[in-house]
Amino acid sequence: MSNYTVAELLGWMDGKSQTHGWDAVVSYDQRKTNELLHQLYVERFSSDKGYIPPITRTLDPTGNERSELYGLRLSVPKLSFDNASIDFTNSKADLTMDMVGGAIVTRVVLSGIPSRIDRIQELLPLGGPQLSMTLPLENTPGSVSGERLVTLDISKGENFKANFVVSGMDQITIGNQFKLMFEKLDDDLKVFPLGRLGPESNEALTPESFEIRTLKAPVIAGRADVNPGAGAVMMFITLAGGKPGEVPPKPNPDNPNGFRYLIPKDEVGEKFTGSMLLSSRVLFDKVIRPYAIESIGHGIDFSPYNGAADLAWALTANTGSIPVPGFEYDYNIFHTSICKANNSETLRIDFRLGTGDTPLTLRVESRRPVLLWRTTTQQFGFRLRTWFPLHPEIEPQPLVTNGRIRLTTVYKVYYDVKLDEKDGVVSFERIAVPRLILKASEHGWLLDIFDKEKYEKFDAHLYNSYYPHLNKLLQHVPVPNIDTFLIRNLLFGNYKDPNFTQALHLSRASVPGDLFLMGEIDPLRTSMGITADQSLVEIGKTLQFKVLGRGADVPTVLWSVSDPDGTEVNVGTISPQGLYQAPVELKVNQLSVLVKAEGSLDNKPVTALAMISVMKSTIAVNPIFQVTAPVTLGKPEDYYLKLTAETIDGSAPKWELLPSTSGSYLIPDPQDKDNPCTRMYVQGPKNTDPFIIDTIEVNASGGAPKQIKILFHSYTSTLYLEDDKTIEPSTGKIQLRVKMEEGDDPDDFTLALLESGGAGGALDIQSGVSAIYKEPASLQNSFAIVTAQWGSGSRGYYGFIVLPLPLSTYSQAPAMFDENNPSAVWQS
Structure with a gap:
């Protein structure tokens, strides 16, 4: 994908807040989002929730044709983002559902005579027809007050359309009939719960409301284009006590400072399919501020932020001070001198800003938090009492001098950003040796006997008296841990599921301004998952399954296979090592098989599911049957019949019209000449034989051929x-x-x-x-x-x-x- 690199995104974020007033922005990549939807779909086959039942119905006829749907099964919804726009008034997702089982029979219906079948289409999980729609998301704001489901409702779509034409009906007319069907489905069947949040609290990071939006992946000049339909589902989140933000501007390649796609480009050894942006305002004002006030104490508080909304926030002290102890410094060579802090004054070091100084401040610097403090405004009152021995036999008499000494305090410490990849908690670790400088100045009122060397000794004594006190206080100023669980799992989370694990697994964190977290979406909603190299297999072939995630730690995995419909007995077998053996024969052209892996992990039962389809052939062709009449009027191309074929492995099929007496032949599709998966059947002239079957055989490597039958009849049926x-x-x-x-x-x-x-x-x-x-x-x-x-x-x-x-x-x-x-x- 041609996304921006991590470095490019961090550079764009440096010193800024890019959330446009939202408390957090979470992005989910389209590919992984669809994997999660698929997992939800598969789980329904083994639960009591059920799935969209097969459709057997005749579509509303138009003209002299009608289309009959037999056992039509729809696949899981798949999202794409060709028409996606982050504009909140026009944010959409494209949704498609493949027709993966059953048949469409087209029948000619004329008044007064029996109807006749003219066309048969076989629906398989390969190259089958599709139903598409758009989901306008601007009308689906989410709320997480109380318990709330985040859902995708296929009956709420608009612009329903089929990618095929039957019975004289256009694609939109067919699509609208499906929309009416979906509207009458039970909620358990038409609604896909993408997440569930309850009234659980995560302190400052408890989500209160959100907006779901979509954004198409960028096309960056000089880089390979993205996959068609690639993009992201984005959640713009308001946390407890917050306010919704503003609409980010639509990304513009000509504007390097404009809003950007927030999922980084995959890098060597690292894959990014999700990200989270926590605003610097939330990070500093809601998360760090209360901890800093509590840990520092001494009346400290911080000024309200008064900068521009797109600048990174900072905490700047505006009240409070630290009391410091008094001390005595005894100096004696020819006489005895004692410099003592004046106990009659309150000795405090102020947190606030003085002229030309920096108050105690927490901000971002070099993409990590830093604590800064520079103040030279404190003048401490001192009393110097010196005893001069006038004569050895006479007791010394004190000479008292009063004055002030200016103390400069400079403190700076960085916090390295740490990420616990297991639980997604972000922590901030202080660098081991902070920089604390204390320096005294303006000693001029002291007696001349305090020469430079003696001043340095005096300053060192002052430093040793104050430094431990200040350092003890400042070294315990924490930047608290941040648990991002609830925010990251607004989608595809279910806190009620005892086997629930996180959807967005983080692998990298940085604080260029906002807190930017990156990682990979894990489609597994349990601790164990299973997968195979493909989801389609031909009869008689094998397919190796492997365990994913923490499933590798399961000592014993029990594998099983079943028919999710509960009607087929011969569904194949699977070995203790997860090697699936497909049946050698099928009564139907396609069989769905549910594969289950069970085991125990951390003394808890774990289960993983996968769905595969067994097919009679590695090829799917359509139509499998068509009736044609001889060319009598018009041009030959008016009688062209388009044929399609798809292979399991994506290889180019080979077409052959078997010998016949019809005079028909095949040519590439004139509109798509380089596509090996389509051919045009060109019908021959009228023949002396009243009925001829033309057979087109389609071959692919490693599988049985598939045939298309065309009935060519030379005379009008009477x-x-x-x-x-x-x-x-x-x-x-x-x-x-x-x-x-x-x-x-x-x-x-x-x-x-x-x-x-x-x-x-x-x-x-x-x-x-x-x-x-x-x-x-x-x-x-x-x-x-x-x-x-x-x-x-x-x-x-x-x-x-x-x-x-x-x-x-x-x-x-x-x-x-x-x-x-x-x-x-x-x-x-």
């Missing part, structure tokens, strides 16, 4: 085959009867099974007008085609019926979607 409803489809059989469009039905039709649907499918001719089709034991091809013919050539009559398999699923068209009762789709 015969119709229909199910007469006399046989129950659950038996795997169907009674077909032929009808003519007009006139009496002859009794000598030729019925034939053009496409068998796999080995074992059979057509039992009952008479010249009826037959029983029996589906095969193996449903590898997933559909069958039965044709009817009477006569030949242009004077003949022709018809066909397409039977998606199994019959028990597809023989009865699902109920029509009803906008007045959209919730019916979840009860079917």
Whole structure:
């Protein structure tokens, strides 16, 4: 990603506050945010909360087509930020949901005649259709007073749109039907809880309210562009007693001082997918101030900050002073002199500012806190009493002289920033040897016998009297530890979960102005996680799982696999070492498998989950079946049929039109010539054969080929085959009867099974007008085609019926979607 480096961000922050009045700003990278959403999605399969049920419904038809959805399963929502803007009036996230299971059957419906299937699309977790929407986040302010859920509600989206067109409906029309469906879902199914906060307190760092916003990752000149849709979810946080800030300006590459994307670029050995910016105002005024007042004492307090909002804050003493003890200095060579602090005056060193001096101040310097104090305003009253021996036999007589001595105090100590990566607590450690200078001046009123050397001895005595007292007080001035837990885990946190661990794990801290914390988002909501190199696997293949996080410390891991729907028995096996073996056969084209790892850590049970999909092939193609008619009017390109293919490993598929008599051929997509995953089927001219099956075979390395079947019929259909409803489809059989469009039905039709649907499918001719089709034991091809013919050539009559398999699923068209009762789709 072309984000700014850590050094670039710190340089931009030096001496400034970049939170724009907010108490804290937390950023979550899009990639890790989606991983966390996926984890929430997987957890639902093993809980009583459930997940979005499959949809079996007929979409509202338009024109002569209607689309039937069978067992359509939607994946976890995924966020992207192509249209993201930090502008609070236009902040959006793009959200997509893949259609990862089921089928879409397109049926031609004409008045007065039986409907006919023209197209079958297979929905797999690879290259399938998508549903997209935008989430305008400006209407979802969050509050954490009391207990509060941070949620993502897929029914609140706008601009719903499908990336495919069926039944004559445009993408928006299809999308709006899904929006109506989502609005009627139970909250447990349509709402994804991204975090939970309760009334727990973290003193000054207790969140009170927040705004969720989004920002697209930057494009920096001279660097590789970011991944499409890359960006961040940002939380602008107000802490207890605080006030919301202002809208940061939209980042502008031409303005080096403008607001910036706050997640640093990954560096060697360090990955950054999250960050937190705690304002210097909060750091110094809310966190450090009360500790400093308590630890220093002696009436100290600090002035309110009166600088610009974008400058780093500082604590500057405006009251208080330190009392210092008196002392005596005895000097005797030819006589005896005693210099004594005048006990009649209160001897105090003032914290406040004097002319040209620096009051006791806590601020940022060299990207770390520093305590400064320079004062020369104190003049201490002294009385010098000197005894002069006038004669050895006469007692000495004292000579008393009064005066003041100016004392200069200079103190400076840095605090190194320390980060406990395990618990995310930031501490500040004093440098071992602080700098404390005490110096006396203005001794002129003393007697001449105090020559320079004697003054130095006097100053040294004064220093040794005052230094321990001052140093003892100042060396215990603390900068308190900062527990950032609640702020960092506003998203993806759940304090009620006994296995909850932190989402944002910090690895670096600095104080250029604000407190800047960087780290990596851990998608694991428990102490243990599991992962594999990929989430898709072909039948008969293996997939190695490994344990993540603290799971490496679990002595014994118990692995298991199951079907989350609870309907499939043969889901494969997994070894004690986490090696998954996919089943060698599937009754369906795709199987979801829930992988679970269980163990004990710190004498507590831990569990980790992952979801994978087993596919019959390493390739997904669409459509798997299409009916076409011969080119009669218009240009050949008006009849082009777009074909798509995706491979598990991302390799380029290989296309081949198997030999046929149709005269059809394949070409690259004229709109996307360099894309190996698409081809255009160009239909051949009218043929003497009434029915031809064109087979396009798609291959990928290391996997079984996948086929697309195209029924090319040369003559207009005037015969119709229909199910007469006399046989129950659950038996795997169907009674077909032929009808003519007009006139009496002859009794000598030729019925034939053009496409068998796999080995074992059979057509039992009952008479010249009826037959029983029996589906095969193996449903590898997933559909069958039965044709009817009477006569030949242009004077003949022709018809066909397409039977998606199994019959028990597809023989009865699902109920029509009803906008007045959209919730019916979840009860079917």
